[in-house]
Amino acid sequence: MATLDRRDVVRELLRDRGELLVVAGLGASAWDITAAGDVAQNFPLWGGMGGAAMLGLGLVLAQPARRVLVITGDGEMLMGLGALCTIAVQKPANLAVVVLDNEHYSETGGQETATRHGVDLAAIARGAGIADARQVTEAAGVAALRQDIHASAAPLFAVVKVAAGNHPLVLPPREGAYLTARFREAVLGPAAHHQL
Amino acid sequence: MDPDWPDRIYETLKVHAITQVALVPDAGHARLIRRCIADPAMRVVTLTTEEEGVAMLLGSWLGGAKGVLLMQSSGVGNCINMLSLPVLHRAPLPMLVTMRGDFGEFNPAQVPMGNATQPALEAMGTLVRRADTPEEVAPVVDAVLRLAFNTFRPTAALLGQRLIGAKTFGKD
Numbered sequence: 001m002a003t004l005d006r007r008d009v010v011r012e013l014l015r016d017r018g019e020l021l022v023v024a025g026l027g028a029s030a031w032d033i034t035a036a037g038d039v040a041q042n043f044p045l046w047g048g049m050g051g052a053a054m055l056g057l058g059l060v061l062a063q064p065a066r067r068v069l070v071i072t073g074d075g076e077m078l079m080g081l082g083a084l085c086t087i088a089v090q091k092p093a094n095l096a097v098v099v100l101d102n103e104h105y106s107e108t109g110g111q112e113t114a115t116r117h118g119v120d121l122a123a124i125a126r127g128a129g130i131a132d133a134r135q136v137t138e139a140a141g142v143a144a145l146r147q148d149i150h151a152s153a154a155p156l157f158a159v160v161k162v163a164a165g166n167h168p169l170v171l172p173p174r175e176g177a178y179l180t181a182r183f184r185e186a187v188l189g190p191a192a193h194h195q196l
Numbered sequence: 197m198d199p200d201w202p203d204r205i206y207e208t209l210k211v212h213a214i215t216q217v218a219l220v221p222d223a224g225h226a227r228l229i230r231r232c233i234a235d236p237a238m239r240v241v242t243l244t245t246e247e248e249g250v251a252m253l254l255g256s257w258l259g260g261a262k263g264v265l266l267m268q269s270s271g272v273g274n275c276i277n278m279l280s281l282p283v284l285h286r287a288p289l290p291m292l293v294t295m296r297g298d299f300g301e302f303n304p305a306q307v308p309m310g311n312a313t314q315p316a317l318e319a320m321g322t323l324v325r326r327a328d329t330p331e332e333v334a335p336v337v338d339a340v341l342r343l344a345f346n347t348f349r350p351t352a353a354l355l356g357q358r359l360i361g362a363k364t365f366g367k368d
Contacts, residue, residue, distance in 0.1 A: 023255070
């Protein structure tokens with residue numbers, strides 16, 4: 001049984017985050033990054049299930065000098081597994097994808113996902129060609145992961161096994177245009193609003 | 197008739213400073229894809245499914261880059277729910293779609309999605325413009341890029357089968 005608490009994991013991963021840009025998949029992952037602090041360098045998704053990792057890829061290709069962390073759930077990642085192939089082929093050095101794997105669809109009543117039945121997302125990522133694809137089950141691994149997110153020289157993929165069960169909702173703003181403008185200004189400065 | 201219309205698309209992409217090209221290949225886009233791959237200022241990303249490109253190009257825009265999504269009409273069906281992202285987030289998403297199941301189709305499997313391409317895009321809030329002759333290609337692609345980046349929304353240029361020619365499987 002996984003014992004890591006997802007809120008603790010995210011709080012540790014985002015500690016002293018510096019210029020790190022963070023994308024969160026819909027649902028609990030978006031609530032988790034918001035619980036750690038609703039800042040402009042966060043881009044929490046409210047929809048587009050299966051798209052979080054690819055959104056991260058587009059962002060790192062546009063911003064090769066910035067570190068980007070995608071935090072998402074096992075259900076969201078399972079819906080877009082092809083993204084692992086696409087990312088592996090592109091080999092962005094500044095992208096990390098972390099799956100908080102509680103083996104359940106926690107937003108819809110706690111139904112089991114495929115990872116509950118042995119599907120190994122880290123092995124899938126490794127098979128796609130992401131050499132550093134790891135599984136983390138204890139706090140020491142989370143601390144090491146946090147360091148590597150800021151220092152890796154190749155795409156990084158990690159499955160962090162976390163306890164099932166819901167936390168209190170901590171909702172980010174849900175006006176998409178606001179989230180876009182806030183994030184773009186944080187990355188590009190005020191010129192973001194005048195880009196042609 | 198201008199047989200070099202794919203080059204006109206490439207030139208239009210350059211005018212608009214497009215630097216990211218996400219695609220699932222289609223024969224109708226083959227020449228344009230070759231031009232983009234040969235351009236060191238363009239990052240070409242081959243996707244496993246078209247919806248990846250919708251999410252990717254939102255990320256591109258968040259990082260200040262301008263991209264375009266190339267696909268065949270069947271790929272539009274793979275994008276439907278993901279098109280909620282550029283609508284919700286008021287993000288530019290120009291799509292260049294080569295049509296199948298449109299005019300003189302041989303393969304019956306192409307007809308349902310070809311017939312539904314424009315209504316499906318429009319149902320998801322995408323502005324759609326069509327080009328059916330070589331002369332229409334450059335102005336339509338230019339219009340679709342302008343609509344996307346000037347007004348922050350998904351847009352699509354449908355490149356008709358009369359333009360690209362129907363695949364005949366040797367049954368001419």
